[in-house]
Amino acid sequence: MSEYDPNIIAFLCNWCAYAGADLAGTSRLKYPSNVKSIRIMCSGRVDPVFILEALREGADGILVAGCHPGDCHYQSGNYKTSRKIRLLRRLLRELNMDPERVRFEHISASEGQKFADVVTDFVNELKVMGPNPLKGECQ
Amino acid sequence: MERIGVFVCHCGINISSMVDVESIVERVRELDGVVEAKSYKYMCSDRGAQIIKKSIEEKGIDGAVIACCSPRMHEPTFRGVAEDGGMNPFTVEIANIREQCSWAHDSRERSTEKAMKLVMSSVAKARLLEPLERGRTPVIPNALVIGGGIAGIQASLDLANEGFRVYLVEKDPSIGGRMAQLDKTFPTLDCSSCILTPKMMEVYHHPNIDLMTYSEVLSIEGSIGDYRVKVRRKPRYVDVDRCTGCGDCVTACRMRDRIPDEFNMGLSNRSAIYIQFPQAIPLKAVMDSETCLFHRFGKCGDGPLCVEACEAEAIDFEQKEEVAELNVGAIVVATGYDLLDPASLHEYGYSRSKNVITTLELERLISSSGPTKGEVRLPSSGERPRSVTMIMCVGSRDETQCSWCCRIGCMTALKQVILLRENLGEEVEINILYTDIRSFGKGYEEFYRNVRAENTNFFRGRPSEVRIRNEDIRIDIFDTITNKLFEIRTDMVVLVPAVVPRADSGEFARMMNLSRSGDGFLLEAHLKLKPMDTFVNGIFIAGCCQGPKDITDTVAQASGAASRAAGILSKKELENDPLIAVVDADLCSGCRICISLCPYSAIEPVVETMAGEEVVHAEINEVLCQGCGACVAACPSGAINQMGFKDNQILAMIGVLNDCSDAGGLK
Known part of the structure; x- marks a missing residue:
């Protein structure tokens, strides 16, 4: 097996977090390439099944990022998702999976630096945590 | 595919x-x-x-x-x-x-x-x-313009002249905004009211403009092409159809000269019933119920003097707040700016001396309709100042306050140098303490050179403190050009405060569903290429609500926003984005979870009779649905899907990003 290189799947809302990630690029801020994003219109679109499925398939970390509280383009999607993720993390603990593998962040369209920092920090944390124990089951 | x-x-x-x-x-x-x-x-x-x-x-x-x-x-x-x-x-x-x-x-x-x-x-x-x-939606060919400053006025006139019905909503009793408070404008030294008042009159008389002053937007529903807006019309307690704007009630009021006049920045006092300023549009009195004796105590001497004075019988204490419902296709937001309250910066002494004022207060002192009828006098003693010192960048370009440049401060101060000389004579000493002079606009640099050529002292630097002992004001300034520390004695200090978002801009943005940039101003869709657009289709922004700018740029942006709005209003119908949620009625169990989650009330239960039994399923209104996908993620039956973001489409992406073989597809 090659050296462990965490794989992060990020669900980014179109209006804030995805724009923030774009801004990080436009500002030429460098962050690890371990993160690959899936654009959705609102973080509220994130079905917990997406996260469970991604973990089952061996993703080491899942980042869900939406607008800041009160700034949701769709009024409250970010709030709904933050609650869902809190529950999901509890469920992960029950399943003996480290809940820290799933992160929810508020990143605005003007926070390119925050996006780069969150990714960098998450990658470092996942390196300490080690690979997803389910890795390899379906690869 | x-x-x-x-x-x-x-x-x-x-x-x-x-x-x-x-x-x-x-x-x-x-x-x-x-x-x-x-x-x-x-x-x-x-x-x-x-x-x-x-x-x-x-x-x-x-x-x-x-x-x-x-x-x-x-x-x-x-x-x-x-x-x-x-x-x-x-x-x-x-x-x-x-x-x-x-x-x-x-x-x-x-x-x-x-x-x-x-x-x-x-x-x-x-x-x-x-x-x-x-899908297709018809467009309501009406526009809403929020804010009656120069930006809102320009946008309203442009739209109305194109033939669209315009509702101009202004929270103050008169339109005119900040520009109405100015005496003259840089760099041409045009008298502000001389160029603004004709436009205000045009708004007032325009057959296509419904002017709603003393009103506020309460709520907004719908989407591009068909917004439904509720506007609260505050009671003026004056029948505007009868009021002639004569001002007799203002002079009669028992509270005369006892309430700080907001328009004059508190430098003079007004009555409880007042006309906002002499050129107010509409020129109608308004009663401030919070200070009116009759409103507060149910009693005003032997009877309200305003009622007695008003020959037109326009005073109406029974007036009630009204809520108007408007239907518009596009919206221009032009809500303007606030100035930083310099009291929060103790070192400048704003709250310690009456003779430390802001540029806007000086503007009112210079204005012939202002508290001193255009004579610049020291607020403490009423004497002529022999020396005036202007401090630029108060709170601006300051990491601890506002990191941005206010864009109008330098030119405002330079303009006021000329106005002060006109007012106080050539012998007045004027000191300018600046960080950099930013004279970026057309004709601005030339204006700056003219002022610099005159007998004005320029110090480059920020004062460490404004020291105040009674009438004696001293300022320590380290001039970074000559590398020397100076002590300036001066009679009057004029602060050039930072331009900040309006105090209620967070609340307002939330109500309108608009985003704000890190500085708190409303966020444009693209700083360079879509500076008038927002991320909400059909809502445009103009003027200082988007960020500090001068009148020239404000008017340009307002016309731009009006033109963007007209682009929508001129269409008979709009095409809807089909990336919305759709219910599979066969899978829907009728649990109604989605209905409670939808922020746009776009989902409704539909009752159908199937095989003699009544069954409920959800149905999504394709015009109201904005495509957030909250209902999709929440549906326990998997009966809702979002077009372009279907579950299987997203799961397929996840599979590939995980190198998962059962995601399929790799040869």
Whole structure:
């Protein structure tokens, strides 16, 4: 097996977090390439099944990022998702999976630096945590 | 889709310097369903569009993956290209390999690897995309303009002159905004009211403009083409149809000269019933119920004197607040700015001496309709100041306060130098303490040179403290040009405060569903290319609510916003984005969870009779649905899906990003 290189799947809302990630690029801020994003219109679109499925398939970390509280383009999607993720993390603990593998962040369209920092920090944390124990089951 | 074309853009060298584009092209050719793979230097160029169209024609592709910059940038471009070429525009998927790949990473090998994954995941999604059709909504040809300053006035006039009905909502009793408070404007020294009042009159008399002063937007529903807006009309306690604006009630009021006059920045006092300023439009009195004796105590001497004085019998204590409901197709937001309260910066002494004032207060002192009838006098003693010191960048360009430049401070101060000399004579000593002089506009630098040539003392630096002992004001300033510390004795200090977002801008943005930038001003859709647009379709912004600017730029932006709004209003109907949620009635159990979640009340329960039994299922209104997907994620039966973001499409992407073999599709 090659050296462990965490794989992060990020669900980014179109209006804030995805724009923030774009801004990080436009500002030429460098962050690890371990993160690959899936654009959705609102973080509220994130079905917990997406996260469970991604973990089952061996993703080491899942980042869900939406607008800041009160700034949701769709009024409250970010709030709904933050609650869902809190529950999901509890469920992960029950399943003996480290809940820290799933992160929810508020990143605005003007926070390119925050996006780069969150990714960098998450990658470092996942390196300490080690690979997803389910890795390899379906690869 | 079954016949997918993949088009990888070099973006000059923006992508190709960090991503091996050709290796991606070679690799994706191997993928299931991919019948065409090409790269080009600039895919968004006309030549790039030709390449895509040729593939549609010759290879019969029915889906496309474009690996290029962010979909926030060029998704509409490539959808348009596909449509032009005869393909369904909604079977186009963008893989963002510039902003989120080549620009963000510094290893070519790793960037290429990541770009490959992103393209492959987009191909996986494209295989499952479906052709979609746009719905159509009729457009209500009315506009709402919020804010009656120069920006709102200009936008209203432009729209009204184009033939659209305009509702102009202003929270104050009169339109005019900040510009009405100014005496003269830079760099031409035009008298502010001389150029503003005719425009205010034009608004008032325009047959297409419904002027709603002393009113506030309460709520907003609907979407582009069909917004429903509730406006609260505060009671003036004066019948505007009867009031002639004579001002007799103002002089009669028992509270006369006892309430700080907001328009004069508290430098003079008004009555409880007042006319906001002499050129107010509409020129009608307004009663301030919070200070009116009759309103507060139910009693005003032997009877309210205003009622006695008013020959037109316009006073009406019984007036009630009204809520007007408007139906508009587009909205221009022009809510303006506030000035930083210098009291929060103790070192400048604003709250310690009456003779430390702001530029706007000086503007009122200079104005012939101001508290001193245009004579600049010391607020403490009423004497002529012999020396005036202006301190620029109070709170501006200051990391601890407002990091931004206020853009109007330098020119305002330079203009006031000229006005002060006109007012106080050549012998007045004027000191300017500046950080940099930013005279960027047309004719501004020339204006600055003229002032600099006159007998004015310029110190480059920020004062450490304004020391105040009674009437004696001293300022310590280290001049960074001569590298010397100076002590200035002065009679009057004029602070040039930072331009800040309106105090209620957070609340307002939330109500309108608009975003704000880090500084708190309303966020434009693109700083350079869409400076009037917001992220909410059909709502545009103009003037200082978007960020500090001078009158020239404000008027330009207001006309721009009006023109953007007119582009919508001039259409009979709009095409709706089909990327919305759709219910599969057969799967829906009628649990109604989605109904409670929808922020737009777009979902309704529908009762149907099936095999003699009544069954409930949810139905989504395609005009109201904004496509957030909250209901999709929450549906316990999996009966709702979001077009363009279906569960299976997203799961396919996840599978590819995980190198998961049962995600399928890799030959």
